[in-house]
Amino acid sequence: MAEKKGIVKEFSKGLVAENPVLRLVLGTCPTLATTTSVESAVGMGLAASVVLVCSNMAISALRKVIPDKVRIPAYIVIIASFVTIVQMAVKAFLPALDEQLGVYLPLIVVNCIILGRAEAFASKNPVLASAVDGLGMGVGFTVALFIMGAVREILGAGSFYGISIPFLAENPMLVFILPPGGFFVYGIIMAAANRLAESKGKPRAELRGCEGCPMAQNCALNNNKKEEASA
C-alpha cells in the first residue's frame, strides 16, 4: 500500500508541484516555439513524453552499468536513439505534424526536461518509479503546452485546433502567436501555476538559488550540498 502511494506521488508531482515547464522552468525553448497552435503544442508534448518515458526506463535499467564519469554522453546516446525512433514514426505517419514541428522534433535530444529527469531521477531510482516519473512529467509538459497553445491559438489566430471561431477569426490579435505574446502568456500561466501550487501548501517557485526550486527536497545536487555543509 505504501509503495502504491509512492508511485502515485511520483506521477502526480509532475502535474503541478514540479511541473517541468511552469515550475522548474525547463524546456522553455520548445515551449515558446511550438505553442503557436494547439496541434503542434500537443504533438510536441506527446513526442517528448514518449521519449521521456522510454529513456527514463532505459537509463534506470542501465543505471548500475553506466560509469559515473561518462554518464552524460551515455544518456544522450540513449535519448537520441528514442528520439530517432519517434522522429521516424512521426515522419511516416504524421507528415503534417513533422512539418509543423520542424527542427524542434530532433531537438528533443537536448531537451533539458529529459536530460534533467535522467540525471535527477532515473539514474537513482528503479525502473517502475522512473517510468511513472517520466509519465507524470510528460503529462505535465503536455498539459502546460496544451494550455499555452490553446490561449495563443484562440487569441492569436482565432481558431482552436484548426477550427475557426466566429468573430475572433476575423480580428485575431497577432501578437499572441508572435514571440512577445508567447512570453507574455508563458509568464501569466507560470504565475497561475505558482498560485495553484501555493494554495496546495507547496513552496512558491522563486529566484533564490537551490532553495527556491520546487524540487529542492529530493534533488541530488541540493542534498549533496547539504551533506557537505554538515560534514
Add this chain to the structure above:
Amino acid sequence: MAKRLTVSASPHVRSNETTTGIMLDVILALVPALVMSAIYFGTRALVLTAVTVASCVLSEFVCRKVMKRDNTLGDLSAVVTGIILAFNLPATLPLWMAAIGGIIAIVVVKQMFGGIGQNFVNPAMTARIILMVSFPTAMANWVVSGSDAWSADAITAATPMATLAGAQGGNIAAVSDSLPSIAEMLLGRHGGSMGEVCSIALICGGFYLLLRKVISPIIPFFFIGTVAVFMFFAGGGNIEFVIYQLLGGGLMLGAFFMATDYATSPITKKGKIIFAIGCGLITSVIRIYGSLPEGVSFSIILMNILVPHIENLTLSKPFGFVKEKKQKKEVEA
C-alpha cells in the same frame, strides 16, 4: 515670542505640487491637439478618445479593487494615458480595439508592475505597439484629415512618413506631388494618427508644459535636435527634408508628451541628454534604414528599458566624494 516651536519630522519645506495638479496641466496641454483632431476627423476623434479614457479609467479602478490596493483614480494619470493612447491611434480604428489598448496600457503595463510611477515603459506607447503588431491593417488605416472618419469610404492616404520613406537620400522633389505643403504639415492637414497630425497644437501644448515647469526642456530639445541633425546629413543638407521629418509622424507628440514621462525617463540631467539622444538616433535610423516608415514609438520604448542603466551610470557624485582606490586583492593564504 508666543509662537510655539513646532517639532516635526522632515521634510520641512513642501511644494504644493501634486500628481493630480501635474496631470491636470498635461490634460490642458493636450486640449489644443484634441480640438484640432476633432476638427479634422470629426466627432469620431472625440468618441475614440472617450472610449480609450473610459477603458483606462475602468481598468485602473477594477485592477486596484481586485489587487486590494488604494483607489488611485484621483491622480488622473489614467485619464492622461487614455488621451495619449487615443492620440496614437488612427481615427478609423474600431472602438473595441481602442478599448483593448486601454486595458493593455493600464492592466499589463502599469498595474502589474505596481501602479503609477512603477511602470518601466510608457503605458500608452506600449499599448500602441501591441495594437500595431496585433492589428496591422486596422492600425495603418490612415484617412486624410478633413474627411469624415465615421463613413466607411473615407479617403485613405499614405502618411507623409510613408511618402518620405520613398524619397531616397532626401530627394524630396521626386515625391513632392504626394507630399502636403509645409503649412499643411504644421496645421495638420495630412494623414496620420489622430492626435499627431497638428504639429502647431502639440508644440503649443509642449510650451505650456515647459512654462509650467511640468517637463524639463532637455528631453524634447535633444530628441528633436538629434533627429534634425541626423536628417540634415541623411538628406544631404536639404533643409526642407529636415522640416518634413520633424513635423511628420509622431515626433512632436513623442518628444513633448511621451519621452518626458517621469516614471520612464532618467532623473539626472546627463541621463536625460543620453536618453533623448538615444531616442532621436533610434527614431532616425528606423525612419531612414528600417522597413517601417516611423520609429518614434519603438525608440521611446527601447530607451525606456535602458533608463535604469543610464541612471546608474550618470549618478551625481556627492560633494567631497573621493573614489575609493582599488586595493590589490590579498593573496589568500
